[in-house]
Amino acid sequence: MFAQIRAWLILSRGSNLPTVWSNLVAGWLLGYVYTDRFPYANGLLLSLLGLLLGVSLIYVGGMILNDAFDARWDAERRSTRPIPAGLVSAKSAFIVGGLALFFGSWFTVAASLGGHRGITSVLVLLLVAGVLVYDRWHKGVSWAPAVMGLCRALLPLIGFFAVGGLIDGPHFRGGNLVALLAHPCVLWLLTFSITLVARHEAGPGTPPKWAEWLLYLVPVPLVLVQFLPDVNGLPKVAVFGCLLFWLWIFFSNRRHALPAGVGRRVADRLAAFPLVDFAAAGIFYCSVGYMRAATEGSVEVGWAVFASRLVWIMPFGSFGLTLLLRRWIPTT
Numbered sequence: 001m002f003a004q005i006r007a008w009l010i011l012s013r014g015s016n017l018p019t020v021w022s023n024l025v026a027g028w029l030l031g032y033v034y035t036d037r038f039p040y041a042n043g044l045l046l047s048l049l050g051l052l053l054g055v056s057l058i059y060v061g062g063m064i065l066n067d068a069f070d071a072r073w074d075a076e077r078r079s080t081r082p083i084p085a086g087l088v089s090a091k092s093a094f095i096v097g098g099l100a101l102f103f104g105s106w107f108t109v110a111a112s113l114g115g116h117r118g119i120t121s122v123l124v125l126l127l128v129a130g131v132l133v134y135d136r137w138h139k140g141v142s143w144a145p146a147v148m149g150l151c152r153a154l155l156p157l158i159g160f161f162a163v164g165g166l167i168d169g170p171h172f173r174g175g176n177l178v179a180l181l182a183h184p185c186v187l188w189l190l191t192f193s194i195t196l197v198a199r200h201e202a203g204p205g206t207p208p209k210w211a212e213w214l215l216y217l218v219p220v221p222l223v224l225v226q227f228l229p230d231v232n233g234l235p236k237v238a239v240f241g242c243l244l245f246w247l248w249i250f251f252s253n254r255r256h257a258l259p260a261g262v263g264r265r266v267a268d269r270l271a272a273f274p275l276v277d278f279a280a281a282g283i284f285y286c287s288v289g290y291m292r293a294a295t296e297g298s299v300e301v302g303w304a305v306f307a308s309r310l311v312w313i314m315p316f317g318s319f320g321l322t323l324l325l326r327r328w329i330p331t332t
Contacts, residue, residue: 007082011093013063013332015325018318020059020155021052022274023187025314027156029284029307030180031165043113044163044303050111051162055155057104058124062131062151064097069135101128112162120162127154145195149188152273156183156280175228176283182225183280190218190269190276198266198332215249215269222279234282241279241315248272267331271322274315281311 028048067074067083068090075084082088105124112120130151138144160180196211219242226233252268255261284307 004087007085007087008064008096009329010082011064011067011088012060013329014060015322015329015331016270017056017059018321018325019270019273020055022277022315022318023152023155024051024055024159025310026159026183026277026280027165028159028163029281029311030156030183031160031163032307033284034160034165034176034180047111047113047163050107051159054104054106054108054111054124055158057100057107058127058131059104061097061100061102061104062135064093064100065132065135066138068093068097070139073139101131108158108162113164116161116164120158123154123158123161127151127158130154145192146188148195149191152191153184153188156187156277175225175231178228179225179231179233179283182221183277186218186221186276186280187273190215190273193218194266194269197262197269212253216246219245219276219279222276222282226282231283237282238279241275241277241281245272245275245279248275263332267326270331271319271326274318274322277318278312278315281315284311 025048028051032044067081070081071083071090071093074081079085083090083093105128108124109117109121130147134144134147134151138148165180193211193214196208223235223238223242225231226235226238248268249272252265256264256268258265
């Protein structure tokens with residue numbers, strides 16, 4: 001029984017789940033301040049919990065289906081994986097993975113605040129389609145890293161629109177719109193680079209050097225957008241987040257030499273997603289200021305204080321939890 005439970009945990013890559021939560025909440029917080037109707041109610045927190053549950057099921061379902069589709073390939077090259085090892089059948093993996101995708105999609109759309117489920121449904125549909133396309137055709141296909149990057153990039157956008165963020169609202173145009181799109185683009189490029197490196201974990205050769213150096217340039221746009229007109233961000237927050245990311249990548253490279261260290265480098269890069277999310281938080285810190293200027297003791301101020309704490313608790317908590325969970329659940 002214990003061996004089967006662990007097998008399912010290995011298939012789920014559950015140690016990476018906190019990074020998914022961090023990506024979603026980063027977009028959720030921006031959507032929270034950039035909406036023309038501030039949803040101050042207990043339902044706001046309930047909606048967030050539903051969104052987290054939904055994207056978690058989508059992620060886990062996608063990871064399980066990844067192994068289900070790769071069963072034959074793994075039997076030839078990675079016979080210790082749960083399916084070729086006989087701990088989980090491919091049929092069971094397809095069923096569980098498919099159900100997780102279905103219920104995850106339903107929870108994500110249902111948890112969206114009223115009036116915004118239409119656009120959330122479109123984004124969730126794109127996410128599920130990306131997951132299925134990657135799982136089915138990623139082996140030996142050059143465009144697969146781009147599809148995987150799209151899946152990550154959609155997470156903050158789902159959070160943004162699900163809470164009611166409006167890109168055509170009175171507070172969200174011009175530079176602010178560019179700032180919103182910068183974060184998903186950075187996540188896309190980071191995932192693209194990580195996926196290129198991960199391809200060499202169970203294959204020949206070593207990752208291209210340009211893919212390694214690209215990691216240092218990836219978060220730079222999150223600093224630059226802070227200086228755009230009308231954004232009024234806090235560049236020091238973005239710089240601090242980027243600095244933490246750079247130091248983490250630098251010491252990871254020092255600890256894990258190639259080619260033997262490919263797998264551990266990939267795990268470290270996946271764990272670093274929340275640091276990038278924090279680098280994008282400068283916009284939120286400044287924007288939440290006018291919300292806190294409301295009447296002291298009001299519900300508005302209470303929610304603004306809660307969100308201000310969540311903006312650093314979520315990324316750093318997710319980073320630490322990912323490092324803890326990967327001691328028992330393999331990242332890749």
